[in-house]
Amino acid sequence: MSDNQNLLAEQRRALILDEVRRRGGVRVNELTRRLGVSDMTVRRDLDALARQGLVAKVHGGAVPVSEPSTHEPGFEAKSVLEPGAKDGIARAAAELVRPGAAVALSGGTTTYALARRLLDVPDLTVVTNSVRVADVFHEARPAAGDARRAPVVVLTGGVRTPSDALVGPVADRAIRSLHFDLLFLGVHGLSVEAGLSTPNLAEAETNQCLIRSARRVVVVADHTKWGTVGLSSFGTLAEVDTWVTDGGMSGEVRAEAAEHVPGLVVANGPGA
Structure with a gap:
């Protein structure tokens, strides 16, 4: 390889690294x-x-390494992480939903995957602070003449985060006035010490409101979230009724998680 080709490779890698970090x-x-x-x-x-x-290589791309607890990746960046696991988690979580239920979905790529699985559940009322989740139901509205009834979707409003969640006082007020049967909650991390956490302070407040308004709290998060800690805690493991995750945890980690979240559900792989 010539010196010029070496230089071009170095330039490419510098551009790639800049994109990953930005x-x-x-x-x-x-x-x-x-x-x-x-x-x-x-x-x-x-x-x-x-x-x-x-960088750290992931399925279909790459992400930064050793990010601080304040780092909040965007929706597109998170969507490349553990896609197969998210599909399996979404399928297992959808089985918890009964026709006619009032369900809430927080922001996140796993709840986005779940929303797509809920399209065939009839007579749902969906509360969400996720622009992406609301779009799933909006784009799947029945055509004119279709006998199916579209779900009722309540989008909370609020200030948009990098992960396309709506947070802040406007979202909090809307959520406090509502009550739902099931909350499906995406998290940045969960651990014994820190509980449920996120890098975004305003999102932490909004997630607390979601938890308080739910009869049952279901965390949907892949195994890589266990032991991860964001800047702000917004709930304890004791507040979680069920954690739906994938099979990537070791037996030891799974046993530890089950001690603190008795309703541990381990999903099969994608398409299983």
């Missing part, structure tokens, strides 16, 4: 379009950056 994650197909190179070239660049400890 956006909180990147997809391989996005980088191939932006840089005008092949998938194989991008994957080699990501391998090189991962060997240097600058």
Whole structure:
């Protein structure tokens, strides 16, 4: 390889690293379009950056490593993390919902996956502070003449976070006036010491309101969230009735989690 080619590779990797840090994650197909190179070239660049400890490779892309507790990745960045696990979790969580229920879905990529699984459950009332979740139901509205009844969707309003959740006083007031049978809650992290946590202070307040308005709290989060701690705690493990997760935990970790969340549900893999 010539010196010029070496320089070009270094320039590409610098651009990729900047994108990862600025956006909180990147997809391989996005980088191939932006840089005008092949998938194989991008994957080699990501391998090189991962060997240097600058990024962590995930399915379909890469994310930053060793982020501080205040770091809040965007929705697109989080969507590349554990996609198969999220699909399995969404399928298992959807089985907890009965026709005619009033359910709340917080912001997050796992609750977004769950929303798509709830489209076939009749007569739902859905409360959400997630723009993405609301869009799932809006885009799936029955066509004129279709006998199916569209779910009633209540979008709380509020200030939009990087993960497309609506938070703050407006959202909090709307949520406090409502009562729902089930809350499906996405989290940044959960641990014995810190409970449920998020990097976003305003989101923590809004999540507290969601928990208080729910008869039953179901956390939907993959195994990588166990032991992760964000800046602000908003609930204890004792407030969680059920945690729906994937099978990526070791037996030891699963036993520890089950001690603190008796309603532990481990989903099968995607498509199972």
